[in-house]
Amino acid sequence: MAAASNAAQAEHHTSAGVDNRMLLMWIFLASECLFFATLISTYLIFQGESLVGPLPGEILDIPTTSASTFVLLMSSVTMVLAVYGAQHGSKLMMKLSLLATILLGLIFLGFQVYEFRMFVHEGLTLSTNQFGSSFFLLTGFHGTHVGVGVLYLTSLLIGSTRRNGLGSDGGTHIEIAGLYWHFVDIVWIIIFTIIYLIPS
Amino acid sequence: MASDAHATETHGPPLNPRQYLVIGLILTVITVVELWVSYSSLGSLLVPTLLILSTVKFIIVVALFMHLKFESRLFTWMFLVGLLLASAILISLVALFWNDPSDALGGVTGESSGHAGRLLLDQVRVL
Numbered sequence: 001m002a003a004a005s006n007a008a009q010a011e012h013h014t015s016a017g018v019d020n021r022m023l024l025m026w027i028f029l030a031s032e033c034l035f036f037a038t039l040i041s042t043y044l045i046f047q048g049e050s051l052v053g054p055l056p057g058e059i060l061d062i063p064t065t066s067a068s069t070f071v072l073l074m075s076s077v078t079m080v081l082a083v084y085g086a087q088h089g090s091k092l093m094m095k096l097s098l099l100a101t102i103l104l105g106l107i108f109l110g111f112q113v114y115e116f117r118m119f120v121h122e123g124l125t126l127s128t129n130q131f132g133s134s135f136f137l138l139t140g141f142h143g144t145h146v147g148v149g150v151l152y153l154t155s156l157l158i159g160s161t162r163r164n165g166l167g168s169d170g171g172t173h174i175e176i177a178g179l180y181w182h183f184v185d186i187v188w189i190i191i192f193t194i195i196y197l198i199p200s
Numbered sequence: 201m202a203s204d205a206h207a208t209e210t211h212g213p214p215l216n217p218r219q220y221l222v223i224g225l226i227l228t229v230i231t232v233v234e235l236w237v238s239y240s241s242l243g244s245l246l247v248p249t250l251l252i253l254s255t256v257k258f259i260i261v262v263a264l265f266m267h268l269k270f271e272s273r274l275f276t277w278m279f280l281v282g283l284l285l286a287s288a289i290l291i292s293l294v295a296l297f298w299n300d301p302s303d304a305l306g307g308v309t310g311e312s313s314g315h316a317g318r319l320l321l322d323q324v325r326v327l
Binding site for chain 2: 016017018022023026027029030031032033034036037038040041042044045062066069070073074076077079080081084175178179182183185186189190192193196197198199
């Protein structure tokens with residue numbers, strides 16, 4: 001089994017001496033930086049350009065969003081504990097931490113759905129003004145990334161319940177998923193500061 | 201088990217669960233400080249303070265949770281290239297539209313560009 005594991009490891013290593021799946025994820029995350037940079041730029045360019053309300057200062061609920069930010073931060077902690085469990089042979093720790101991460105991700109999405117519904121109720125939609133367009137576009141795409149992350153982690157959790165688990169290099173699978181999840185978290189750190197904390 | 205041992209040997213995170221929890225606590229404290237700062241009257245120091253605090257959170261997560269501090273330098277460079285290009289795009293676009301003389305539309309606030317965008321650009325100029 002150790003020989004099979006070594007063979008599997010060797011298959012995924014590049015001439016640079018790194019795992020090519022990890023390298024792929026880091027390159028993907030680098031491209032995601034560009035993606036979110038354009039969306040954040042759009043938000044900043046349109047800020048203060050809205051001809052009609054509601055405006056950010058009238059509608060943004062900072063305490064509620066702070067709670068959802070805390071939830072996403074805690075999901076990063078549970079995710080890193082899942083990686084630790086996977087890489088140290090503690091399957092129970094890995095599964096429980098993965099489950100906690102999924103649940104925290106769903107709670108974050110619940111907060112976002114609540115916020116979106118509240119905004120629509122207050123009269124802010126995607127087509128109301130520039131703020132609405134850029135806000136829903138940016139936070140919506142981030143929420144989509146969280147949703148994809150939840151599905152990704154759920155597939156790994158289901159996979160880990162099989163008899164063979166996630167295979168001989170399951171720790172790497174979880175670590176790669178962790179990279180994606182933490183990236184979603186750091187994007188929210190920036191979004192939270194720019195949209196909610198910096199006064200408009 | 202052999203594979204687990206191998207994985208631990210080659211890719212094991214260098215931090216233990218207790219340290220991860222402490223890092224999580226530090227991130228939470230920084231978030232609370234950010235909130236306090238956003239409600240305080242720091243004036244011109246408000247935006248740079250918030251930017252510094254969020255940058256610290258960003259670096260902590262990338263370095264310690266994503267293990268970039270302990271991984272191959274190749275990953276660091278890959279990510280840095282994307283991050284620097286993204287920063288360049290953001291600064292260029294915001295600067296371009298802020299300095300656009302044809303943009304005299306203004307909004308309900310009567311401004312020709314975003315407040316946050318202007319504050320960010322001001323900070324970049326200072327730096």
